[in-house]
Amino acid sequence: MGPDDLEVTLLNRLVLILLFGLLRLVCRVAFSRGRATALPQPRAPRPLKAKTGADCPVCRAEALAHQIDRPN
Secondary structure, three states: OOHHHHHHHHHHHHHHHHHHHHHHHHHHHHHHHHHHHHOOOOOOOOOOOOOOOOOOHHHHHHHHHHHHHOOO
């Protein structure tokens, strides 16, 4: 095994390492895109709804206005 064979062996190892790194990078990008599209999109929060008239500020204001407008 002469100096030329040693250079070829080192070059082959370097090429294999670079190819392995490139393969890992391609797989990582491909799998990250697949997972991102498979996940459901987060839903917007539901608007809060008043359960009674006392819970709704608009209803309370209207009730208060009716009480003030109505003479006893």
